[in-house]
Amino acid sequence: MIDYRIDRHSGVATYVQIVQQTKQALRLGLLAPGDKLPTAREVVEATAVNPNTVLKAYRELEREGLVEARRGLGTFVRRSLGAAPADSPLRAELEDWAARARAAGLEREDVAALFTAVLETHYPARTPDPASPKTSQGDPS
Numbered sequence: 001m002i003d004y005r006i007d008r009h010s011g012v013a014t015y016v017q018i019v020q021q022t023k024q025a026l027r028l029g030l031l032a033p034g035d036k037l038p039t040a041r042e043v044v045e046a047t048a049v050n051p052n053t054v055l056k057a058y059r060e061l062e063r064e065g066l067v068e069a070r071r072g073l074g075t076f077v078r079r080s081l082g083a084a085p086a087d088s089p090l091r092a093e094l095e096d097w098a099a100r101a102r103a104a105g106l107e108r109e110d111v112a113a114l115f116t117a118v119l120e121t122h123y124p125a126r127t128p129d130p131a132s133p134k135t136s137q138g139d140p141s
Helices: 014-027 040-047 051-063 089-103 108-122
Strands: 067-070 074-077
Touching: 014 051, 040 051, 051 067, 051 074, 089 108
Parallel strands: none
Antiparallel strands: 067 074
């Protein structure tokens, strides 16, 4: 089961943090189709957020086709995202790299900036096709 961690100082809306953390768990294979998400009550007890915030996040995930609410049973994962399991050898390499970066004195923000710069080199942002209808520039998943 997923444990949500809410950062009240991040500037990111709480429901968006829940959506993002759920998607990350789906990408890493920590959640799989058929898995049950924690109930809104469980999330509220663990994070002290408003129940409507949790329900808003779950509705967003449902709208995206990632989960489905089953009346009286809960909310269940419908499909996964990505193909980067949590036990991937690439993750181990990234763990080693992050440890070396920390040992070299880099702060979290430095590591994030460096990683983002390298990521942009290999995965440039998509530019919308002027002939196609407008799409949001948010999370493509």
